Amino acid sequence: MSRPTLDFYLEFASTYSYPAAMRIGALAAAAGVAVRWRPFLLGPIFKAQGWDNSPFNIYPAKGNYMWRDLDRICGRLELPFRRPDPFPQSSLLAARLAHVGLDEGWGEDFCRAVYAAEFADGRSISEEDVLADLVYDLGVAAESALARARSAEIKERLCATTAEAQARGVFGAPTFICADGELFWGHDRMAEALAWAVRPAGQPVIASA
């Protein structure tokens, strides 16, 4: 029998996507769940809500809290954490490269490398040179990956993934959607999403709080 799947919608500018991306591989393996990584862009979804910036910048009290909360979470999980500056970073090229990588077998490692560069190493993931370094470090030819990232095929794939996310009810990141359509928002809900994905049909899920 094939493993249950969980769609993982991630955005490279999203802060809480960082711990989610770093942890989901191990947790999903332990739970017996196959994860489909779905890099998308929050910008168009936020724009539809009337925002032209991160809500964490628009609402400073919420933003201040988020940075402190993320620092606490990373401390507890023993993940290195450095606040990106500037924030948010442009995630467009990173997201396109991630789709190239997911097509070619190096996508998940690339996603983790982008988050580590941004949130642990203080590098600017908006810059092509930085992204090229990350691709190169995975043993992949950076020039051809970048060329493909700029192809119409990949641009359309990222647009389609973003439209798909919006159509399925995604309004933030990270978001997890089970095969039955059940949606979970936030790093806080990752364990619950994995538990839901493997629950027997028709059974209520009892997850840890």
Add this chain to the structure above:
Amino acid sequence: MSRPTLDFYLEFASTYSYPAAMRIGALAAAAGVAVRWRPFLLGPIFKAQGWDNSPFNIYPAKGNYMWRDLDRICGRLELPFRRPDPFPQSSLLAARLAHVGLDEGWGEDFCRAVYAAEFADGRSISEEDVLADLVYDLGVAAESALARARSAEIKERLCATTAEAQARGVFGAPTFICADGELFWGHDRMAEALAWAVRPAGQPVIASA
């Protein structure tokens, strides 16, 4: 030695304040924490952010998710749940009555009764008659409680609590603030807030995820 304290900022129109209010008494007792219930109004704080309605109404995708998420949480915690209609309900008189009750020793029971009426029983907590019933059921003279709720003293107390919340960085409900100023937002963070409140000074807290 006196128990450590935790300030609990609650808003009667706030959905995630419902499970927090129903559970914090037992969890705080188990943790050895004294909770200061601080009923406040989110309206003025939301207004300062440019919102004149619940963000769950302003952003429908987020609102749809919240109702589903709250239903799952209540199911897991075996709390009855019915979606209030209309939403949000006016919480002004309930919050004033809560301040009367907290002054007179029946406040915490009243807060729980308001949340149960709103989220379990489908009653309208905007209505004076409903609130009078809840006060009466606690064995308290409803007429004098309502008269005091409308006094300048109590109106000012609620205003001051709201201003205090805003000054301390509260931007949503429920919010928990430890004696050292550490702030935790959301029902999701209640256990972490209680763990923080009792941790030895200078020690990092390791809470369950």
